[in-house]
Amino acid sequence: MFGSGAMTNSINEFDAADLFLVTGSNTTEQHPLIGTRIINAKQRGAQLLIIDPREIPLAKFADLHLRQNIGTDVAVLNGMMNVIIEENLYDKEFVTTRTENFEQLKEVVSKYPPKAVEKISGIAAADLKKAARMYAKADKAMIAYAMGITQHTTGVDNVKSCANLAMLTGHLGRAAVGVNPLRGQNNVQGACDMGGLPNVYSAYQPVIDANVKKKFEEAWKVEGLDDKPGLTITDMMNAAQQGELKALYIMGENPLMSDPDTAHIEHALSNLDFLVVQDIFLSETAKKADVVFPAASFAEKDGTYTNTERKVQLACKAVNPPGQARPDWQIICEISKLAGYPMNYESPADVLKEINALSPSYGGITLERLSKGFGLQWPCPNIEHPGTAFLHKDKFSKGLGTFMPCEFKPPAEMPDDEYDFMLTTGRIYYQFHTGTMTRRVSILEREAPEALLEINPEDAKKLGIRNKDKVEVSSRRGSLQMKAEVTERVPPRVVFSTFHFSEACINVLTNSAFDPVAKIPEYKGCAVKVRRCA
Template sequence: MTNSIEEILNTDAMFVIGSNTTENHPVIGTMIKRAKKKGAKLIVADPRRIELANYADVFLQIKPGTNIALLNGIMNVIIERGLQDKAYIEERTENYEELERAVKDYTPEVVAEICGVAAEDIIKAALIYGEADKAGIYYAMGVTQHTTGTHAVMSISNLALLCGNVGKESAGVNPLRGQNNVQGACDMGGLPADLPGYQKVFKPEVVEKFEKAWNVKLPTKIGLTIPEILDEADKGNIKFLYIMGENPMVSDPDINHVRKSLKSLDFLVVQDIFLTETAELADVVLPAASFAEKDGTFSNTERRVQRVRKAIKPVGDSKPDWQIIMELMNRLGYTKRYNHPSEIMEEISGVTPQYAGIRYERLEEEGIQWPCLDENHPGTIYLHKASIARGRGLFMPIEYTISAETTDAEYPYIFTTGRILYHYHTRTMTGRVEGLNQISSESYVEINEITAMKLGIAHGEKIKLSSRRGEIITTARITDIIEEGVLFMPFHFAEGAANYLTNTQLDSIAKIPELKVAAVKIQKLGS
């Protein structure tokens, strides 16, 4: 997030797109409700009538995969009405003329046809955002998990820059991270091209810095993303895989492909707190300690580095992740040893500029938001205050393109996925909680009542869903919160898993699969 969670309370307008915030990020969802109660305006864009739609000043129930068209349409109206921040654009941005040309043809009427919403609502949303002094955009995987996900994020940036909402308190561009330490994993180099602090592996000065710090020779080749790794394993080009705290046999698209890829490996190691569906395929399982059994830090969605404190001793033979990795690297010949995670944090601060001033003793009472440049620095509440990090904010004109897979006569329904309040990711933990399973214990698919009536499907009936990649049996849940011709399914459940159906086509830039749009057919199973 460019901004902070608390800042939501003092915003003038909120634009939530591709995020079921109250279910997937309930703390932030509560902040949005509180801001609304204080008088802030709320725009919601989502293929489902999520809870926040009930609080919205305007709700745009868009077709899955049409985010960019909607964003371009909103910018079209803002420019046509003269609501753009001209002084900000002149002083702090570049390439504005190209953006203006790019969105010129995205009139509300054109965009309404693409997105399946009313032109009047697009105009209303544009006026709310454009007229607000402080407006924040909040988005999640409903924006990113498309073949055009990177371009959609660029479009969000375009809109924020257009109205001067980058580098301003209670505004900004705010991606809501999907899991508790995704931000921290990325910060520490858990990306194919990055070393800690987003320092690039292909830059000689960066490699030299880390080689000196670690006293070891480092590779300079960019690595592969998870989908690329699985593809290469399927081809026989990757022989060994080490998976930590991830369950691709439920979470990744085209599970049949995932299983084939993992079984093609010569050797698979899985490190996790329970025997997951993925761990069942492993040659070796390394039992890891849970969050309650270890010390360390998590970095949350607002860039806040927070202490994690051990409450109980690790159960059985399990060990903290850092200790497992250290012992493994020692046996492989790298003899560096750590006695406590605080020593690792010292090393992090020495090589990662954003973390330079973060020490365990400073985290005793409260977390610190990076960048924190030295031990006297208080941390950074919101980014780009003095100037845009790259110098000037760059407008990136983006054209709308359709999803990689569209409906046809054989597969006539749009299938999209997401999460629900009661379960976390692949249910590795929540699936073992009796109370949560009493509320939600099995796979289901939401079907519009008109679609269900046409097919003669009753609420609670078992049906078969098929895509070009696989098929599942699940339970029909008839509802009016999803549009006719669109199906929604939570991806948490291993039995009748949504990801047997989803598409592996990738965003060409970020290499994220198009999990949010697939074409499927429905089959009644009868008695």
């Protein structure tokens, strides 16, 4: 498309945008300090366009809220582009000078006139037109999206469609204008940047590139680095189930709760010869391990973290780890030494020096600079470089931006006569991810102590479900009981719940069908049935 997976803009630029298209992001609950900037922007007169099936808290402030059927994002975005081209609202200069493949885009989106999109998405043609005009006509329009866009079997297509829309309207490459995927964890950006991915070394240097391989072999003084991409987490679980993956070393993750189709993950993990888990708590996954290493929490070690706007920030050790717990970096060094490859780092600062030397976009992000300020945004190739607030200013990192039009494909599993509801999943404000940390914070646990199944009043009435009644929700993969929350937050025929609570972790039900390219599972839509418990 146009570059690596990261926000094109900085968080501060939200204060200058005059239209926000928020889709698949419950921003005030999941990125509160970004969400509040949108609320404030709205109050200073910016426009807010939301595309989300749920009535998220931000919807109260929306000028227009399109509630599409789950998994129909490509159709909706194509529909908007159809209107924009049809009504000549696209940025011709930008399209001519900075993009390629426009004709192909035009051809594909021509198949998505508003009336056709209405049939697929449930969004009234008139509303779609209004949305398209709002977005196209805005001067500084910013798209913010999160897992509601990516966690689909068409996740990559959804992302491409957002990018197509931004390129078509020239809403890229300026301050307060761009496409911003909001990253869900404090260092998910950094984990990607550091090469915690099967196909790249740090700073997205491909493992298949012979020069890159040679560079790392020389720097690390090893031979025979693997030059084929490895397995993604999704593939690893499948390989474990098939007996091809024998040993798994998990640091600070809880796949038994966070991955789709718990039964499948449980089977995969138990099929391993050897499972090592390194964590701060005995997570559900750690309970299955052969060896558990006690790790230090964020407050007990030095290190750097990269936020959603590509900003690397320093965190320092405040207290000692409890008992014999050790920082993750020390544990890894010990294992490496015992495996015959001594890693001689005195401190994380030594590791950062190596990162600086081997990762071009992190070249100038040194400890010294980080300690003297509030962080640096990559790309920051050398120590004179001030860092980069927004990407793609004059040209895209890959030169011309390529339109990559996509056709609409429905979710892998659609409701039918038996499993007649669509289940969508996410997080709530007071809990975080699999709850290992937040469920041990008394105030947060008091505010949100249990899993709830959101169900529309219309459906609840039909099924004889009252607020807080216990319900059973089942998919083809499993069954759970939890209390119902009868609310118009979800549209009819859609239910919502979370994966925070091990007592009723929604991933027992979710579908492990995944996007063929990104291998991201379809957490945002699968078929379930609901009944009131006797």
